Amino acid sequence: MLEANSLTKIYSGFTALSDLSLQVNEGEIYCLLGANGAGKSTTINLFLNFIEADSGTAYVNGLNVSEKPVESKKHITYIPENLSLYKNLSGLENLAFFCGLSGMKLDDAALRETLTAAGLQPDAADKKAGQYSKGMRQKVGIALAMARNTKVLLLDEPTSGLDPAASNEFAELLRKMRDQGAAVLMATHDLFRAKETGNKIGIMSNGKLVEEQPTSSLTHQQLERLYLSHLAN
Amino acid sequence: MIRHILYYELKKSLADRWLWIVSIILIATTATGLYEGHRLTEARLNSLEFVRTQEANFYASQLERLKQKEAGEIEIENWWQDPANPLVLSAFGAAGKHVVIEPGPFSVLAAGQSDIFPFYGKVRLTASQPLRDNAFENPIHKLNGKFDLAFVLVWLLPLIVIALGYNLRSSERESGTLSLLQSMPVPVNTVLRAKIIYRYALISIITLSCLFGGLLLFGVPVFSLSGLGLAATVLLYLGFWFLLCYLINLTETSSAVNAVLLFGAWITLLLIVPSLLNTIANALHPVPSRAVWVTERRAIGQEATQKQDELVETYFANHPQEVPEEDIPDYLEIWNARLIRADYVRERQQQAQLAFEQPVQAQKALVNRLKYLSPPMLFQSYLEKLSGNNADRLRNLDHKMMAFQNEWNDFFVTRLQRLEYLTPEDFDQIPSP
Numbered sequence: 181m182l183e184a185n186s187l188t189k190i191y192s193g194f195t196a197l198s199d200l201s202l203q204v205n206e207g208e209i210y211c212l213l214g215a216n217g218a219g220k221s222t223t224i225n226l227f228l229n230f231i232e233a234d235s236g237t238a239y240v241n242g243l244n245v246s247e248k249p250v251e252s253k254k255h256i257t258y259i260p261e262n263l264s265l266y267k268n269l270s271g272l273e274n275l276a277f278f279c280g281l282s283g284m285k286l287d288d289a290a291l292r293e294t295l296t297a298a299g300l301q302p303d304a305a306d307k308k309a310g311q312y313s314k315g316m317r318q319k320v321g322i323a324l325a326m327a328r329n330t331k332v333l334l335l336d337e338p339t340s341g342l343d344p345a346a347s348n349e350f351a352e353l354l355r356k357m358r359d360q361g362a363a364v365l366m367a368t369h370d371l372f373r374a375k376e377t378g379n380k381i382g383i384m385s386n387g388k389l390v391e392e393q394p395t396s397s398l399t400h401q402q403l404e405r406l407y408l409s410h411l412a413n
Numbered sequence: 414m415i416r417h418i419l420y421y422e423l424k425k426s427l428a429d430r431w432l433w434i435v436s437i438i439l440i441a442t443t444a445t446g447l448y449e450g451h452r453l454t455e456a457r458l459n460s461l462e463f464v465r466t467q468e469a470n471f472y473a474s475q476l477e478r479l480k481q482k483e484a485g486e487i488e489i490e491n492w493w494q495d496p497a498n499p500l501v502l503s504a505f506g507a508a509g510k511h512v513v514i515e516p517g518p519f520s521v522l523a524a525g526q527s528d529i530f531p532f533y534g535k536v537r538l539t540a541s542q543p544l545r546d547n548a549f550e551n552p553i554h555k556l557n558g559k560f561d562l563a564f565v566l567v568w569l570l571p572l573i574v575i576a577l578g579y580n581l582r583s584s585e586r587e588s589g590t591l592s593l594l595q596s597m598p599v600p601v602n603t604v605l606r607a608k609i610i611y612r613y614a615l616i617s618i619i620t621l622s623c624l625f626g627g628l629l630l631f632g633v634p635v636f637s638l639s640g641l642g643l644a645a646t647v648l649l650y651l652g653f654w655f656l657l658c659y660l661i662n663l664t665e666t667s668s669a670v671n672a673v674l675l676f677g678a679w680i681t682l683l684l685i686v687p688s689l690l691n692t693i694a695n696a697l698h699p700v701p702s703r704a705v706w707v708t709e710r711r712a713i714g715q716e717a718t719q720k721q722d723e724l725v726e727t728y729f730a731n732h733p734q735e736v737p738e739e740d741i742p743d744y745l746e747i748w749n750a751r752l753i754r755a756d757y758v759r760e761r762q763q764q765a766q767l768a769f770e771q772p773v774q775a776q777k778a779l780v781n782r783l784k785y786l787s788p789p790m791l792f793q794s795y796l797e798k799l800s801g802n803n804a805d806r807l808r809n810l811d812h813k814m815m816a817f818q819n820e821w822n823d824f825f826v827t828r829l830q831r832l833e834y835l836t837p838e839d840f841d842q843i844p845s846p
Contacts, residue, residue: 230595251598253598256596260589262589264588264589264590264592264593267588269424269428277421280417282598321593
C-alpha cells in the first residue's frame with residue numbers, strides 16, 4: 181500500500197533523509213520512531229508530495245507520488261500533529277468541505293454517523309470547530325479518513341499533547357481502521373502507544389532507518405532500550 | 414469543485430465579521446462619494462440657473478422698456494439707457510450672454526477638473542471672460558481632492574480588495590489548515606482561484622449594487638450604454654487588483670510580506686507612477702510660468718492702449734467701407750476705437766496663448782500615451798470623461814466662448830457702426846450660445 185524506495189532528501193547540504201526504504205501493507209500500522217530531526221516528518225511529507233525527493237521514489241497504492249500527486253492523494257488521509265479546521269465552520273461542515281474536495285458528496289446524516297463512529301459526541305458536530313479541543317479535531321481527521329474511505333493514513337505525531345484517555349481512544353480508532361484494511365504510517369515519540377497500537381516499528385536516526393522490528397517480537401522494555409541505544413548513537 | 418469551494422467560502426464569510434465590515438465601509442464610502450458628487454453638481458446647476466435667470470431678466474426688462482418707449486409710455490433721456498441701443502444690449506451692465514459647459518448626466522461620478530476649470534463665461538462686446546464659482550475656495554481642499562465616487566472607486570476600492578485578498582494562502586498556512594488542504598486530491602491553486610473568484614464576485618456585487626443603487630437614486634441614467642461601460646470598467650478594475658492579489662498569493666510568502674508587496678503596488682500605481690509621469694512630462698515639455706503669461710497679457714493690453722490711434726487708423730485704412738460718417742455721436746467714435754482695440758488684443762492674446770498651450774498639449778499627449786502604465790490612472794481618466802468633468806471638455810469653454818464671441822460681434826457691431834437701433838422683433842434674433 182505504501183512503499184518508499186531509497187528515498188533521499190537533502191536541504192542545503194543537510195541530509196534529512198538518506199536512502200530510506202520501507203513498506204506498509206494493508207491492515208498494518210507502522211510506527212516511525214526517532215528523535216526530533218530524525219527524518220520522520222520528512223518521510224511523511226515525501227509520501228504526501230509536499231516536498232520532492234532528491235532521489236528515490238515513494239509509492240501510494242502503486243502510484244508514484246511525484247508523477248501522480250493528485251491521484252495518489254485520493255488514497256491518503258493525513259492527520260498532522262495539530263490538525264486545524266476552519267474555526268467558523270462546525271465539525272460537520274468541515275467534514276463536508278474536505279469530503280467535497282475529495283469529490284465525495286455525503287448527506288448530513290451519513291456525515292454525522294461518521295463523526296459519531298470516529299468518537300465525536302453527537303452534539304459536538306454542530307459546534308464551531310473553533311471551540312474544539314485537539315482530541316476532537318483529531319477525531320474529525322479520523323472521521324475524514326472513514327468518510328473518504330481512504331486506505332492509507334499518514335499520521336504525524338497525532339497523539340502528541342493528547343491526554344491519556346484521548347490518546348487511548350485515538351489508538352482504538354486506529355486499530356479499527358487497521359482492522360478494516362487501512363495501511364497506517366504514524367510518526368510518533370510515544371513508545372508505549374507505538375508498541376500497543378503498531379504492528380511494526382521503525383527507528384530513525386539522522387535520516388536513516390536504523391531498525392525495523394515487528395512489535396510482537398519486543399516487550400515495552402526492549403523497545404525502550406532499543407530506542408535509547410539508537411538515540412545514543 | 415469550484416462551486417463546492419465557493420459554497421463553503423460563502424458559509425465561512427457569513428459566519429465572519431469581515432463581510433459585514435466590508436459591506437458597511439463600501440456603503441458608507443459610496444454614499445459619501447455620491448453625496449459629494451451630487452452636492453458639487455447641484456452647486457454648478459444652481460450657479461448656471463442663477464446666471465441664466467439674471468440674463469433672461471435683463472433682456473426681458475429691456476424688451477419691456479423698449480415696448481413702453483415705443484408706446485410712448487416712457488421717455489428715455491440718455492443714450493446709455495436706451496434699450497434699443499446695440500451697445501446697451503451687448504456691452505453695458507448686465508448685458509451679454511453666458512456660454513456654459515453643462516454638467517453631464519454622470520456628473521455626480523467624479524468632480525474631475527470642475528473645481529479647477531471654469532464651467533461658464535460671459536460673452537460681451539469687448540470684455541468676455543470665463544467666470545468661476547470656486548475662486549474663494551480654500552486651496553487645501555483642492556490639494557486634498559474631493560471625496561467623490563471616483564476617489565472611492567479608484568483609491569479606496571483597491572485597499573478593500575487588498576484587505577480581502579492579501580493572505581488567501583498564507584492565512585491557511587498560519588491557521589494550520591494548509592497542510593490538510595494540501596493533502597487533498599485537489600491542487601491548492603484550484604482552492605486559491607475559487608477563493609479569489611468568490612471575493613471578486615462578492616465585492617463586485619456589493620460595489621455595483623451600492624454604486625448603481627446610489628446613481629439611480631440621483632436620477633443618473635444608468636440603464637444606458639454608458640452605464641454598461643461603467644459596470645464593465647469597474648469589473649475590469651476590480652479584476653486587475655484581484656489578479657494582483659492572486660499572483661502575490663502564488664509567491665507563498667507570509668501575510669506580512671504579501672501585505673507590504675500589495676500596498677507597495679498600490680502606492681506605486683496610484684501615487685508614484687502618476688507623479689513620475691508628470692515630472693517626465695514637465696521635463697520634456699516645460700510650460701512657461703503663469704506669471705509670464707499674465708505679464709504678457711498685460712503687456713499686450715498696454716501696447717494696444719498706447720497705439721490705439723494707430724490701430725484705428727490702420728483698421729479704417731484697410732476697411733474703408735466701415736469708416737463712420739462724420740456726424741456720428743462721440744460715444745460711438747469711442748466705442749469704435751474700443752472694438753478695434755479689443756479685436757487686436759484678442760488676436761494677439763490668442764497667438765501668445767498658443768506658445769503656452771502647445772507644451773500643455775504635448776504634455777497631455779505624452780501622459781495619455783503613458784497612462785496605460787497605471788490602471789488606476791486609466792480608470793480615473795475614464796471616470797472623469799464619463800462624468801463630463803474632464804479637462805478636455807472643460808477647456809472647451811474657451812473655444813465655445815471664442816466662437817460665440819464672433820457670432821455676438823457679427824450681430825451687434827454692424828448695427829453699432831450703422832447706429833441701427835433694435836426693434837422688439839430684433840430681440841428674438843439676439844444670438845444665444
